[in-house]
Every structure is written in structure tokens, then in C-alpha cells.
Amino acid sequence: xxxxxxxxxxxxxxxxxxxxxxxxxxxxxxxxxxxxxxxxxxxxxxxxxxxxxxxxxxxxxxxxxxxxxxxxxxxxxxxxxxxxxxxxxxxxxxxxxxxxxxxxxxxxxxxxxxxxxxxxxxxxxxxxxxxxxxxxxxxxxxxxxxxxxxxxxxxxxxxxxxxxxxxxxxxxxxxxxxxxxxxxxxxxxxxxxxxxxxxxxxxxxxxxxxxxxxxxxxxxxxxxxxxxxxxxxxxxx
Amino acid sequence: xxxxxxxxxxxxxxxxxxxxxxxxxxxxxxxxxxxxxxxxxxxxxxxxxxxxxxxxxxxxxxxxxxxxxxxxxxxxxxxxxxxxxxxxxxxxxxxxxxxxxxxxxxxxxxxxxxxxxxxxxxxxxxxxxxxxxxxxxxxxxxxxxxxxxxxxxxxxxxxxxxxxxxxxxxxxxxxxxxxxxxxxxxxxxxxxxxxxxxxxxxxxxxxxxxxxxxxxxxxxxxxxxxxxxxxxxxxxxxxxxxxxxxxxxxxxxxxxxxxxxxxxxxxxxxxxxxxxxxxxxxxxxxxxxxxxxxxxxxxxxxxxxxxxxxxxxxxxxxxxxxxxxxxxxxxxxxxxxxxxxxxxxxxxxxxxxxxxxxxxxxxxxxxxxxxxxxxxxxxxxxxxxxxxxxxxxxxxxxxxxxxxxxxxxxxxxxxxxxxxxx
Numbered sequence: 001x002x003x004x005x006x007x008x009x010x011x012x013x014x015x016x017x018x019x020x021x022x023x024x025x026x027x028x029x030x031x032x033x034x035x036x037x038x039x040x041x042x043x044x045x046x047x048x049x050x051x052x053x054x055x056x057x058x059x060x061x062x063x064x065x066x067x068x069x070x071x072x073x074x075x076x077x078x079x080x081x082x083x084x085x086x087x088x089x090x091x092x093x094x095x096x097x098x099x100x101x102x103x104x105x106x107x108x109x110x111x112x113x114x115x116x117x118x119x120x121x122x123x124x125x126x127x128x129x130x131x132x133x134x135x136x137x138x139x140x141x142x143x144x145x146x147x148x149x150x151x152x153x154x155x156x157x158x159x160x161x162x163x164x165x166x167x168x169x170x171x172x173x174x175x176x177x178x179x180x181x182x183x184x185x186x187x188x189x190x191x192x193x194x195x196x197x198x199x200x201x202x203x204x205x206x207x208x209x210x211x212x213x214x215x216x217x218x219x220x221x222x223x224x225x226x227x228x229x230x231x232x233x234x235x236x237x
Numbered sequence: 238x239x240x241x242x243x244x245x246x247x248x249x250x251x252x253x254x255x256x257x258x259x260x261x262x263x264x265x266x267x268x269x270x271x272x273x274x275x276x277x278x279x280x281x282x283x284x285x286x287x288x289x290x291x292x293x294x295x296x297x298x299x300x301x302x303x304x305x306x307x308x309x310x311x312x313x314x315x316x317x318x319x320x321x322x323x324x325x326x327x328x329x330x331x332x333x334x335x336x337x338x339x340x341x342x343x344x345x346x347x348x349x350x351x352x353x354x355x356x357x358x359x360x361x362x363x364x365x366x367x368x369x370x371x372x373x374x375x376x377x378x379x380x381x382x383x384x385x386x387x388x389x390x391x392x393x394x395x396x397x398x399x400x401x402x403x404x405x406x407x408x409x410x411x412x413x414x415x416x417x418x419x420x421x422x423x424x425x426x427x428x429x430x431x432x433x434x435x436x437x438x439x440x441x442x443x444x445x446x447x448x449x450x451x452x453x454x455x456x457x458x459x460x461x462x463x464x465x466x467x468x469x470x471x472x473x474x475x476x477x478x479x480x481x482x483x484x485x486x487x488x489x490x491x492x493x494x495x496x497x498x499x500x501x502x503x504x505x506x507x508x509x510x511x512x513x514x515x516x517x518x519x520x521x522x523x524x525x526x527x528x529x530x531x532x533x534x535x536x537x538x539x540x541x542x543x544x545x546x547x548x549x550x551x552x553x554x555x556x557x558x559x560x561x562x563x564x565x566x567x568x569x570x571x572x573x574x575x576x577x578x579x580x581x582x583x584x585x586x587x588x589x590x591x592x593x594x595x596x597x598x599x600x601x602x603x604x605x606x607x608x609x610x611x612x613x614x615x616x617x618x619x620x621x622x623x624x625x626x627x628x629x630x631x632x633x634x635x636x637x638x639x640x641x642x643x644x645x646x647x648x649x650x651x652x653x654x655x656x657x658x659x
């Protein structure tokens with residue numbers, strides 16, 4: 001059984017249909033990537049999974065349980081955590097407070113403390129700046145903080161929205177390595193939305209190509225990297 | 238400063254001065270006298286240089302101040318202020334010094350009504366009421382980031398709870414021969430609860446609103462409350478309000494006004510201390526942190542699993558609770574309430590106390606409230622310029638000290654070294 005399954009999901013912003021019936025399945029332990037141009041509906045897909053933009057029709061099933069229609073806090077409580085697009089850290093809170101907010105729904109103090117040390121081990125830079133305000137961090141550090149904050153929820157499924165946005169190539173490399181590491185070491189399933197299709201497909205098991213609110217192609221990441229259409233349209237090769 | 242920039246500054250100030258002289262010419266220099274139906278223009282040329290020189294000096298001082306502010310921004314550590322602050326900080330860090338200064342302050346506060354008499358005691362009570370109000374609003378605006386321009390309405394809910402209790406329940410107390418002084422103690426928690434309910438009521442329609450829209454709705458709420466109180470004259474006494482509200486009795490004993498003032502003063506102190514304590518606990522709690530997170534980014538909050546609806550309800554309810562408490566205190570102190578005490582101006586002054594003191598900062602809210610209430614009392618001679626001075630003070634604070642007079646200090650988290658390096 002898939003960990004997460006979207007069946008014919010449709011989402012609207014007012015009268016504008018953003019998702020025109022998409023179906024995605026994410027297996028336990030996988031990295032699945034969602035690629036596509038601007039406005040294809042990638043972010044909306046993630047927001048729909050989280051319940052932040054409620055879906056109008058279709059089904060979203062997490063661990064065999066229907067989650068469409070639940071409020072975001074319930075869905076987060078079931079082990080889904082998101083790194084939103086554009087990082088959206090809390091600028092006036094310190095790094096540690098930001099991380100604390102990630103663990104908002106957890107009450108196991110000792111485990112939270114241990115997890116915080118764990119993310120500080122992944123990103124030692126954050127440990128140095130734990131008392132600094134989030135807004136004073138550089139873009140790369142903010143991305144690290146956003147990922148760490150999501151990890152603090154101790155998720156089964158991590159939704160990453162464009163982690164490479166606005167970062168220098170070297171940092172992008174670094175972030176992707178960390179994503180792979182999180183997947184391997186913590187056994188966290190990852191759904192990764194990316195514009196940087198090349199990098200995303202290289203670390204993913206499976207990929208979906210989105211266009212105008214529908215899934216155009218669904219295949220393994222290796223096949224997508226070979227696919228002529230994908231190479232032309234999204235990899236620029 | 239380089240000499241060239243001095244010259245440009247002087248030049249620009251001269252231009253400002255000329256502009257002012259031209260613009261103010263019809264207002265300051267020309268004076269129209271009407272005598273026997275004939276208008277005669279009198280030119281008061283002697284005012285022209287005064288306007289010019291005044292504008293020039295003010296404009297020049299303003300430029301220098303702006304430049305000083307910019308330089309200070311670039312070089313924060315070097316200033317004499319920050320150095321004194323650092324020295325004071327080291328001094329205050331010693332717990333003995335801190336405890337003794339707190340004790341000294343407490344002793345002064347306790348001795349105050351016996352040293353200074355009834356007028357000053359009443360002034361201080363008003364200041365304390367505003368401290369409670371500012372601390373309550375600070376939860377809404379400082380932590381939750383929800384701009385509430387109708388805060389005085391909750392203050393009014395509290396005051397009217399006591400007032401109406403007196404009007405409707407009081408007579409049966411008198412008939413039954415029970416002290417009317419008990420009404421105060423019944424009303425105090427009751428007003429808190431009713432104000433909280435009103436807070437929740439207000440938060441329901443504004444759950445999806447932020448910023449300007451929220452400000453407008455809360456403003457409207459404040460005005461609606463006042464209008465309803467003013468126009469339902471059968472129930473609330475309308476514009477004439479409710480009078481002869483009893484002061485609290487001291488253990489079944491009615492006190493003469495001067496002693497009652499002292500008594501209310503001490504009740505106010507206790508309430509202020511409780512408020513400070515509770516508000517601090519809220520700020521350091523998970524709920525408080527969630528409120529701050531909501532202020533920063535609502536979408537990120539939802540992604541973290543923070544329930545925004547619950548959060549907003551909590552914010553408004555907590556803020557309203559303290560306003561209700563302050564309202565009872567105010568009704569007991571003045572023994573008279575009417576809708577005019579709960580206008581938009583009241584809301585704005587409480588908001589100003591929070592902003593001038595430092596948004597989100599507890600000592601800031603206390604300082605701001607005391608400043609805004611005490612200065613007008615002791616500078617009554619300038620009372621007709623009050624709003625002008627408030628306005629100028631606001632502009633100056635926002636330009637030169639945007640984080641407020643006593644900005645919020647963030648809590649520092651310390652870890653054992655051992656735990657971190659792994």
C-alpha cells in the first residue's frame with residue numbers, strides 16, 4: 001500500500017482550477033519528485049496534501065486513511081510536514097524558536113531536544129546561530145532552517161517545495177545531498193517539488209511531470225532522465 | 238561631517254525656510270480686519286522673519302538628527318547611550334543589586350499613597366489601569382500581530398459589567414442587607430469572563446482577516462459597542478451613564494473616599510503584578526510562541542500544524558480578559574461610567590502606549606502606559622497641545638527608535654556544550 005495516494009484531485013482558487021484531476025502515489029521510503037514549469041500546479045499539489053488549500057473533489061489517502069477535508073493541524077499531526085515555497089521561516093523568532101515551532105504538535109520534551117541536536121548535527125551552521133533571529137540568516141541558511149524546522153515535526157512524509165530556489169549552485173548541491181541523507185538515514189519519505197529537474201531526478205526514485213494542472217508523464221526517475229520530451233522541455237538538453 | 242555636506246544642508250534648509258515663508262504668508266502675515274463692513278488687510282511683516290528663522294532652524298536640526306540616526310544605525314556599539322546601557326546591564330546582572338532595586342521600587346510603590354495624598358494616588362491608579370490595558374493589548378498586537386483598534390470596547394464591557402451589576406443586582410443587595418462592596422469582587426471575575434466572551438465573539442468574523450481589514454472591523458466593533466451603550470438608554474442609562482457605583486469595601490466596612498482610593502490603589506497593584514506574571518508566562522509558553530509565529534507567517538504556521546483559528550480565538554480572548562478586569566477597576570475608581578470613556582481615542586492611546594514602549598515588550602508596555610498617563614496629568618498646562626505632542630512623539634519614535642523605548646529582549650537558549658558537539 002502506498003504511503004500517500006492522490007486520486008483524481010481537483011483544487012480551485014475561487015473559479016480558477018489549479019489542479020485538474022491529478023493522481024500521484026508515493027511509496028514508503030521513496031523520493032518522489034514533481035517537476036514542471038511555473039504555474040503547473042506543483043505547489044498547489046503540496047498545499048492540497050497539507051489541507052491548506054482544500055480540494056474540491058477526489059481523494060487523498062495517507063497510510064490508508066482519507067485525509068482530504070481534515071484541517072492542516074490534523075494532517076501535520078499524522079506525520080506530514082512541509083517546507084513551504086520561499087522558505088517562510090519566522091524572521092522575528094530565533095533559530096531555536098523556529099525549530100521549536102516545527103515541533104509544535106509534539107509534547108515529548110526529551111525527544112524534541114534530541115531531535116534538535118540531530119538537526120544541528122546535520123546543519124552545524126544553524127547550531128552556531130541558534131540565538132540569532134531567523135530573518136538575519138542568509139538565504140542558504142534560511143533554507144537549512146526551513147528544512148530543519150520541518151524535520152522537527154519528525155515526519156513520515158516530508159514535502160519539499162523548491163528547496164533550490166534562489167540558492168548558489170554549490171549550496172543547491174549541498175541541500176540535495178542533505179535531502180538524500182535524510183531519506184536514507186531517517187527513512188523519511190520525500191515528495192520533492194522542483195524547477196531544477198535535473199538535480200531532482202538524479203536523487204529521486206520516481207518522477208511526475210506536471211503541466212497546466214495535469215500529470216503529463218509519470219515514470220521512474222531514470223526513465224524520465226532519458227525521455228526525449230522531458231530532456232527538451234525541462235532539462236534544457 | 239564634511240564641509241560640503243554642511244553647505245548642502247544649509248542650502249536645503251534655506252529652501253525649506255523660503256517655502257514655509259511663502260506658504261504661511263497668508264496665514265501668519267496677512268490679517269483681515271473687518272470694521273464697519275469694510276475689510277482691511279493688515280500686514281504683520283514682523284512675523285515673516287520669525288517664520289523663516291524658525292523653519293530654517295527646525296529643518297536644519299531635523300537634517301542633523303536624521304544623519305545622526307543613520308550613522309548610529311551603522312555603528313551601533315560606539316554610542317554613549319549603548320555604553321551606559323552596557324555598564325548598567327553589567328551592574329543589574331548582579332542578582333543582589335537587582336533584588337534590592339526591585340525591593341526599593343516595591344517599597345516606594347507601597348509607600349506612595351501615604352506619602353503623596355489622594356490626587357496623586359488616583360493618578361497612579363489610572364496609570365495602573367492603563368498598564369493592565371497595555372499589557373492586554375500587547376498580547377493581541379505585540380504577540381499575535383493582530384491590529385485591534387476596538388480595544389476600548391472590551392474595557393467598556395468590563396466597566397459596564399460592574400455598572401450594570403450595580404444598577405440591577407445592587408438594589409436587591411441593599412434590600413437583603415448585604416454589603417454592596419461585594420459587588421466589586423463578584424464583578425471582577427465576571428467582567429473578565431464576559432469580556433473574554435466578547436473577545437471570542439469579535440474574533441469569529443475576523444478569523445480570515447489581517448492588517449487593514451482587521452483594523453477596520455475591530456474599529457467598527459468598538460464604535461458599535463459605544464453606540465449601543467449610548468442608545469439603549471433604558472438598559473444602560475444611555476449617554477448619562479451609570480453613576481454612584483460603589484467602591485469596594487474593606488472587609489465589610491465602607492471606606493471614606495480617601496481610604497477607598499488607597500485601597501483601590503493596592504488592588505490595582507496586585508492586579509498589575511498578577512497581569513505581569515500571567516502575561517510573562519504566556520509569552521514564554523508554547524501558546525505565546527505560536528502567537529508570535531502567527532504574527533510572522535500564517536501559511537508557515539499552518540504547515541507546522543498550528544491551528545490558526547484556535548490561535549486567533551486565544552489571542553482575542555486573552556486580550557479582552559485583561560481589558561475587562563481593567564474596566565471594573567476603572568468603574569470602581571471613578572464611580573461613574575458613560576459611553577464617552579470608551580471612544581476610538583481610548584483605543585488609540587492604549588495602542589500608542591504599546592508602540593511607544595516597544596511592541597511585544599512587557600516592560601515597554603508598562604513604561605509606555607505610565608508615560609502616556611502620567612505626563613499629561615503632570616503637564617496639564619500643555620493639555621490643549623496633547624494630541625499634537627502625542628503625534629510628534631509618535632513620529633520621532635518611529636524614525637529614531639522604531640523598536641520602541643524599551644524593546645523586547647529575546648530569550649536566549651543555552652545548551653550544554655557536550656550535548657551539541659556530536
